[in-house]
Amino acid sequence: xxxxxFVLVFGVLLFLHEFGHxxxxxxxxxxxxxxGFGFPPRLLKIGKFRETEISLxxxxxxxxxxxxxxxDPNIKGGFGQASVLARFMTLIGGPLFNLILGVxxxxxxxxxxxxxxxKVVQVYSVTAGSPAxxxxxxxxxxxxxxxxxxxxxxxxxxxxxxxxxxxxxSITLLSPDGSQRTISTIPRIDxxxxxxxxxxxxxxxxxxxxxxxxxxxxxxxxxxYAYQLLALPGNLIKGTITPEEARPVGPLGIYNIYTQAREKxxxxxxxxxxxxQLNTLLVLAIISVALGFTNLLPIPALDGGRIILLxxxxxxxxxxxxxxxxxxxxxxxxxxxxxxxxITTMDIVNPIIMP
Numbered sequence: 001x002x003x004x005x006f007v008l009v010f011g012v013l014l015f016l017h018e019f020g021h022x023x024x025x026x027x028x029x030x031x032x033x034x035x036g037f038g039f040p041p042r043l044l045k046i047g048k049f050r051e052t053e054i055s056l057x058x059x060x061x062x063x064x065x066x067x068x069x070x071x072d073p074n075i076k077g078g079f080g081q082a083s084v085l086a087r088f089m090t091l092i093g094g095p096l097f098n099l100i101l102g103v104x105x106x107x108x109x110x111x112x113x114x115x116x117x118x119k120v121v122q123v124y125s126v127t128a129g130s131p132a133x134x135x136x137x138x139x140x141x142x143x144x145x146x147x148x149x150x151x152x153x154x155x156x157x158x159x160x161x162x163x164x165x166x167x168x169x170s171i172t173l174l175s176p177d178g179s180q181r182t183i184s185t186i187p188r189i190d191x192x193x194x195x196x197x198x199x200x201x202x203x204x205x206x207x208x209x210x211x212x213x214x215x216x217x218x219x220x221x222x223x224x225y226a227y228q229l230l231a232l233p234g235n236l237i238k239g240t241i242t243p244e245e246a247r248p249v250g251p252l253g254i255y256n257i258y259t260q261a262r263e264k265x266x267x268x269x270x271x272x273x274x275x276x277q278l279n280t281l282l283v284l285a286i287i288s289v290a291l292g293f294t295n296l297l298p299i300p301a302l303d304g305g306r307i308i309l310l311x312x313x314x315x316x317x318x319x320x321x322x323x324x325x326x327x328x329x330x331x332x333x334x335x336x337x338x339x340x341x342x343i344t345t346m347d348i349v350n351p352i353i354m355p
Contacts, residue, residue, distance in 0.1 A: 002262065006255050007061055011038075013098065013288055014062025017295070020097030021065045021090055026050070028086035031068035031077040039064060071326050073319075080322065084313045091303045091310075098292030099222060105285035106218035107211065109278055114206035115217050119152050122205045130199020135185035137200060140176040148172075154202045165189045165197050225289045250340055252347040257283055260354040300332025 015037070025032050031051065036042070038057035046054040067090075069078015079087060123141045126133045143151045147170050151157050161169070166189045172182045187197035209217075236246045249257070261279040268277055296304040306329065313319045 002259050003255070005262075006258050009258070009284065010251070010254065010287075011060065011062050013101070013284070013291060016097045016101055016288075017094040017291060018063040018065045020093035020095070021067075022052075022093075023097075024090045024093035025065065025067055025079070028082060028089060029077070030079050030082050030086060030090060032065060033068050034064075034066040036064045036066070038062070071322065073322055084310055088307060088310055088314075091307050092296075095292040095295040095303055098288050098295070099226075102222045102225070102285050102289035102292065103215070103218045105281055105288060106221045107214045109281055109285065110209055110214035110217045110221075111211060113278060115209040115213055116204035117207040118204050120205055120207075121151050121154050121157050122203055124201045124203040127195050127199035130191075130195065131185045131188060132198045132200045135171075135183045137171070137173065137183065137185075137198075138175075142174040142205075143202075144172040144174055144180070146171050154204065157202060158196075161187050161197050221285075222289055225286055226293045229290060229293050247346065248339075248343050249352060250343040250347055252344055253352050254287060256347070256352045257354060258287075264354075299336070300328045301330075301336055302332070305329070305332055 018035070022032055022035055034053045034055055035049070036055045036057050037046075038061060039059040040057050043056045043058050046056055048054065067079040069075030069080045071080065072078065073080035075081060079090065082090075121143045123132075123137055123139055123143065125139050126137055143157060145151055146157070146160050147164070149160065151160075165187045168184055168186050170182055170184050172180065174180050185198070188199075189197070191197050191199065232241070232246050235241045236243065258280070261283040264279045265277050268279075295302050296307075298308045299305045306325075309320050309325050309328065
């Protein structure tokens with residue numbers, strides 16, 4: 001049952017990718033011969049939409065778009081004869097729709113989870129043997145002021161404590177029960193590594209957010225995950241992440257991640273914490289961003305690789321000959337198939353286990 005659920009959900013992500021190509025092709029008057037639900041062989045023809053055949057296919061996984069003249073610039077109304085702008089937008093449309101879906105899913109997550117209240121500084125944890133613990137500071141306390149100076153950010157608190165190391169400070173706190181109290185302590189001049197002068201870690205508590213408040217955080221999260229993917233090779237070379245953390249995953253690996261996230265959500269059904277039931281949604285948001293970003297990589301046969309082949313035409317008004325473009329894409333396609341076999345083998349031999 002979980003397999004069918006995954007096929008449906010992951011298929012929707014792939015469908016939206018192809019739908020992005022379809023929409024932009026139509027917007028730029030490129031003839032779309034067929035929009036297929038699933039992959040061939042064809043099961044049946046559903047009908048026609050503005051000269052485009054809509055088909056249902058036997059392999060119920062994703063979708064595909066068949067553009068007229070995709071590999072032949074001599075066919076009137078086809079992709080190969082369209083303007084460079086039309087071809088660029090049609091190619092980028094698929095990844096763009098995946099990234100937009102990622103933003104939408106992250107927006108839903110932040111609307112349910114809330115967004116960080118950056119003006120409220122809360123104690124997240126207190127280190128054993130620290131001045132904070134000795135003074136009676138506990139996790140959940142909100143720091144209101146230090147020496148009567150109002151605290152409005154974690155950065156401000158850190159800078160102020162750094163300036164006051166070795167001197168007695170007065171800290172006004174708001175307890176989790178709503179009561180207010182003031183304590184005195186002396187921040188350490190030379191604290192142990194990774195502890196800080198007070199011995200606390202800080203965080204911004206989450207507050208309920210509207211749709212419009214959630215969107216900027218969703219855009220930021222989408223950008224952050226895309227940047228992490230971009231920085232992956234460099235971080236691997238520098239040793240900041242392990243090869244296991246950087247390993248690519250195929251459909252089987254994605255299925256393992258999805259099922260583990262779903263199981264966590266089912267286990268946490270009784271939990272009152274919103275974050276305990278958002279694992280699946282978070283995984284889908286990350287997968288959607290990864291699909292969009294990966295397809296933009298400058299690899300032949302991927303959308304990004306085909307966009308790169310447009311650059312000579314954009315920069316020098318000189319189009320790459322079709323026979324060379326087709327050959328490059330074919331080599332890239334074969335290489336991607338070989339890579340997929342290797343990745344799938346890795347997913348079978350060494351299944352992904354979520355922390």
